[in-house]
Amino acid sequence: MEGKMKAAICTAYGPPEVLKVLEVPKPEPAAGELLVKVMASSVNSGDARIRGLRAPGLLKWVMRILFGFTKPRQPILGLMFSGVVVQAGKKAVHFKPGDEIFGSCGSKMGAHAQFAVVKDGGVLAKKPENASFEEAAALVFGGMTALYFLKKAGIQALQEPRVLIYGATGSVGTAAIEIAKYHGAQVTSVCSERGVDLAKSLGSDNIVLYTREDFRLLDEKFDIVFDAVGKTVKKDSTRILKKGGKYLSVGGMDVASEKAEQLRFLKTLFEEGKIKANIDKVYGLEDIVEAHRYVDSERKKGNVILKIAD
Ligand SMILES: NC(=O)c1ccc[n+]([C@@H]2O[C@H](COP(=O)([O-])OP(=O)(O)OC[C@H]3O[C@@H](n4cnc5c(N)ncnc54)[C@H](OP(=O)(O)O)[C@@H]3O)[C@@H](O)[C@H]2O)c1
Numbered sequence: 001m002e003g004k005m006k007a008a009i010c011t012a013y014g015p016p017e018v019l020k021v022l023e024v025p026k027p028e029p030a031a032g033e034l035l036v037k038v039m040a041s042s043v044n045s046g047d048a049r050i051r052g053l054r055a056p057g058l059l060k061w062v063m064r065i066l067f068g069f070t071k072p073r074q075p076i077l078g079l080m081f082s083g084v085v086v087q088a089g090k091k092a093v094h095f096k097p098g099d100e101i102f103g104s105c106g107s108k109m110g111a112h113a114q115f116a117v118v119k120d121g122g123v124l125a126k127k128p129e130n131a132s133f134e135e136a137a138a139l140v141f142g143g144m145t146a147l148y149f150l151k152k153a154g155i156q157a158l159q160e161p162r163v164l165i166y167g168a169t170g171s172v173g174t175a176a177i178e179i180a181k182y183h184g185a186q187v188t189s190v191c192s193e194r195g196v197d198l199a200k201s202l203g204s205d206n207i208v209l210y211t212r213e214d215f216r217l218l219d220e221k222f223d224i225v226f227d228a229v230g231k232t233v234k235k236d237s238t239r240i241l242k243k244g245g246k247y248l249s250v251g252g253m254d255v256a257s258e259k260a261e262q263l264r265f266l267k268t269l270f271e272e273g274k275i276k277a278n279i280d281k282v283y284g285l286e287d288i289v290e291a292h293r294y295v296d297s298e299r300k301k302g303n304v305i306l307k308i309a310d
Pocket residue numbers: 044045046049142145166167168169170171172173190191192193194195210228229230231249250251252253254255256257295298299300301302
């Protein structure tokens with residue numbers, strides 16, 4: 001296996017079955033890059049979206065330009081990971097071999113493999129001291145997205161804000177509950193019966209079951225309505241927003257930025273016990289098709305993790 005590694009290869013855009021676990025050459029880091037032994041990575045809605053080339057209308061063409069016209073030009077998908085640096089390029093200054101890190105590979109992907117090459121100085125940080133590799137990998141996708149949108153809504157400047165999180169039990173939603181609570185919010189979580197225990201365990205003050213009640217008709221008024229699954233439109237929040245309140249959704253054209261400083265913040269929050277890593281299921285790399293099928297179901301609670309090494 002010298003010079004070789006196992007990786008999940010995306011052979012075409014399509015259903016989960018387009019993914020095949022194969023032996024491929026181990027990547028080599030360039031001068032400003034790091035070779036990382038991937039310990040765990042997440043399979044999230046972003047990975048599934050790229051695999052399935054799922055985007056409305058013209059955005060499909062934007063995806064083809066970004067990721068490849070007929071199939072992903074980087075055949076190893078996988079955006080978020082945790083792992084150990086095993087080799088640093090000559091110009092790498094931020095991390096060194098032996099460092100335990102977590103972060104995002106960005107649009108170059110590659111985390112669904114035993115080794116990945118990432119940019120030194122990219123969206124990376126030292127893994128939280130008290131987190132397992134699976135937990136660290138679970139913090140990245142939802143955590144960075146929730147931080148981006150809640151910050152954009154100005155949560156940090158509000159006193160005891162009232163926040164409604166629609167779709168509170170996915171990767172973004174669970175992180176959003178915890179980050180809103182960290183900011184002193186009164187949180188109303190909109191979820192189904194399947195997610196009540198989880199939403200409560202993360203600190204939700206109120207639960208609205210979307211299967212039984214229409215959140216648009218609530219009597220309470222909110223400072224922030226955050227749709228963490230992209231199933232609503234701005235108009236849905238008209239009646240329940242305070243004057244000057246903000247509606248944000250992951251479903252619009254706004255793409256969450258990914259920054260190393262967000263990871264460092266998530267690391268601190270995790271180490272201080274302010275947030276958890278919400279893991280629903282853990283699969284092996286060999287079970288990549290099953291993992292994608294579960295993510296495609298849109299029912300996962302928190303995060304789905306690939307445990308790639310012990
Ligand atoms: N704009 C951006 O920058 C950005 C960044 C990250 C993610 N996203 C998008 O955000 C969306 C969510 O991502 P994610 O990974 O957090 O999702 P996810 O984990 O796959 O979401 C699954 C959860 O959503 C709940 N859910 C499904 N349908 C629902 C509905 N109609 N109403 C309320 N809850 C519902 C499910 O609960 P039940 O089983 O109880 O229904 C499940 O717990 C994806 O579409 C993703 O592409 C956008």
